[in-house]
Amino acid sequence: MTEAQKLQDEIQKKAMDKLAPLFNRYQLSLDYLEPALKWKSMVLILGNFSSGKSTLINEIFETDIQRTGQSPTDDSFTILTGPEKGAEPRELPGSSLINDERLPFTAFKKYGEQFVAHFAMKQFESPHLEDLAIIDSPGMLDAITEKDRGYDYNAVIGELARLADLVVLMFDPHKAGTIREVYETIRNTLPGNSGEDRIVFVMSRIDECDNPGDLIRSYGTLCWNLSQMTGRKDIPRIFLTYSPTLARAPESMAAWANERAELKERILAAPKLRVNHILQHIDKQAHELRMVAETLASFSLRGRQLLRKTGRLAIITGLFLFLFLDIIIREFTGLPETTLISSLLAGRVGWADLLIPTLGAGGALTLFSLFFSRFQFIGLQKRAAGRPEELIELDTEYRRQLWRQVAPHVELLLKEAGPREIFASHQGNLRKIDRFIDAELQDYYRRIS
Ligand SMILES: Nc1nc2c(ncn2[C@@H]2O[C@H](COP(=O)(O)OP(=O)(O)O)[C@@H](O)[C@H]2O)c(=O)[nH]1
Ligand SMILES: [Mg+2]
Structure with a gap:
């Protein structure tokens, strides 16, 4: 095996090791990456x-x-x-x-x-x-x-x-x-x-x-x-x-x-271009993958921001009901005989005192989480899948070109995303891809230049 072939093998192995799991994670097919590395x-x-x-x-x-x-x-x-x-x-x-x-x-x-x-x-x-x-x-x-x-x-x-x-x-x-x-x-x-x-x-x-x-x-x-x-x-x-x-x-x-x-x-002399071509190809595939991950990261960030707002409201409402629901009910029905606050002040809190507060707070949290997953998240998802290009910046021609390649795929991923997607570690994946592009790929470019 010549030096160039050894290097080519090493690059291929590295690209597959580092990128294949991420390609799978974002449901991108390896059909483009694999054949170009072969033969x-x-x-x-x-x-x-x-x-x-x-x-x-x-x-x-x-x-x-x-x-x-x-x-x-x-x-x-x-x-x-x-x-x-x-x-x-x-x-x-x-x-x-x-x-x-x-x-x-x-x-x-x-x-x-x-x-x-x-x-x-x-x-x-x-x-x-x-x-x-x-x-x-x-x-x-x-x-x-x-x-x-x-x-x-x-x-x-x-x-x-x-x-x-x-x-x-x-x-x-x-x-x-x-x-x-x-x-x-x-x-x-x-x-x-x-x-x-x-x-x-x-x-x-x-x-x-x-x-x-x-x-x-x-x-x-x-x-x-x-x-x-x-x-x-x-x-x-x-x-x-x-x-x-x-x-x-x-x-x-x-x-x-x-x-x-x-x-x-x-x-x-074409074989001399081979390693460079393979690097360019991996480079482009990695950037496409990065753009998919970037879009999903932006989507999940928006999801978390929305969840935070709704969550804050849910906690305030839950806390309010925990402390005061029994008082409100007593106002209308005369029961329960003791409320959580009165028991607290008297220093004798029994299990019975916690029943209504817990139901109130739990009910509020359940309703808010249903509201988030059934309405707010679906709305966010529809908006994102409808105009996915708004999730990222397309400020250069290169990025616009990459976007044209990945847009249909991103749309599909967004349509299929469930609420859990907002907790996925897209940022971690982005860091992995960046490390691959900035460190490893650049290192190979230096080695062949
Ligand atoms: N005079 C001349 N004839 C050529 C040259 N190159 C090809 N031919 C002739 O042009 C015809 C077509 O060539 P070919 O190689 O089969 O073309 P292809 O269809 O592109 O593969 C053949 O009859 C060749 O002999 C050339 O440089 N000069
Ligand atoms: Mg011919």
């Missing part, structure tokens, strides 16, 4: 069909494992990786992948049989593929709708992108302008799920541009499209590449020769 580093290759994805993969790993061609030759998600230690390379169908607990794909069952039929793993020997897997993907086609594919393509891409340490987005000069599906995918899934720094933009097949003017026009179109897509004014780095073996006139492409090599380097 090896992954690079997801996305792009238009025939943008050269499979060609690039074959080239990097010096194989012809992936079929290539001008028409949409391949409509599957294929995981390309090395065989297990000591085992022969195998091909595995999607059904095996989604049922293998050691792999991070068990959650992909939900995309249905159509997806599973288009999901596979191909193993082959390569020194780079011991701790790396590349995902070749079916091309994005404007014309193909979700109905044609039979599964939610964008959701699949979003989930794979979240697991991947690097997402390579490939365009070719011919179709630089028709990337609506790519656009939607980036807009809807990538930014929330994976940081911008994990996306690499590539314009490939540039050798097919007839002249530099052509290339510049294609590049310009792509930049414009990208800025529309990302909503940012700055243009990200775009690798301009071509396949040296396929290029029509390789000698005229000398200016771009290095870009392919650099891209290859970025892809092969």
Whole structure:
């Protein structure tokens, strides 16, 4: 095991030890945390069909494992990786992948049989593929709708992108302008799920541009499209590449020769991003958990404040009835013969003197506690579940983003909360989460920097 893998294992174990009980406590599923921690580093290759994805993969790993061609030759998600230690390379169908607990794909069952039929793993020997897997993907086609594919393509891409340490987005000069599906995918899934720094933009097949003017026009179109897509004014780095073996006139492409090599380097270096990615992922999950705990802490604080007010009134009323109920009753009925106060003054308190005071005080406390749990708490709960965002401060964009992730879950927890929730030790849980985020996670960040 390498140092990085050891560290990764340690981080995973620590995160599970510290966070899993709290995830359970707040009924958050570990479905997001667990898969992202598993298995090896992954690079997801996305792009238009025939943008050269499979060609690039074959080239990097010096194989012809992936079929290539001008028409949409391949409509599957294929995981390309090395065989297990000591085992022969195998091909595995999607059904095996989604049922293998050691792999991070068990959650992909939900995309249905159509997806599973288009999901596979191909193993082959390569020194780079011991701790790396590349995902070749079916091309994005404007014309193909979700109905044609039979599964939610964008959701699949979003989930794979979240697991991947690097997402390579490939365009070719011919179709630089028709990337609506790519656009939607980036807009809807990538930014929330994976940081911008994990996306690499590539314009490939540039050798097919007839002249530099052509290339510049294609590049310009792509930049414009990208800025529309990302909503940012700055243009990200775009690798301009071509396949040296396929290029029509390789000698005229000398200016771009290095870009392919650099891209290859970025892809092969993905395992180095793995630990950082895992830390970022745990970081985000921990902050989401923290926000859930924070909201419930705020709710329980309000509950206790309300209870304190009602409790004070209950005690005053109870005390009043304890001391004076027998006097009041005697005023109307002439009984009892002695009251608690008169007995106290006479210095002879008997058990009988305590009967009415105790019933009075007990009755008052019971009525107030019923009033609190049946009316006041329910009212507070309804208000909180209706507008849970009022329970916490959403003063930064980061917090608003976290809130969007957890809001439905918080609403559910608030709806299910019983009066006992106000005594739960949310503050203690918050301290535990903070200690994890501020001390342990930061320590790991320092160790990898
Ligand atoms: N001229 C040229 N052709 C390329 C290049 N890259 C891929 N091709 C060709 O473009 C077609 C589509 O490539 P492929 O890798 O199958 O694209 P994919 O659908 O994205 O996997 C194939 O016929 C390749 O031979 C390139 O850089 N230059
Ligand atoms: Mg292909």
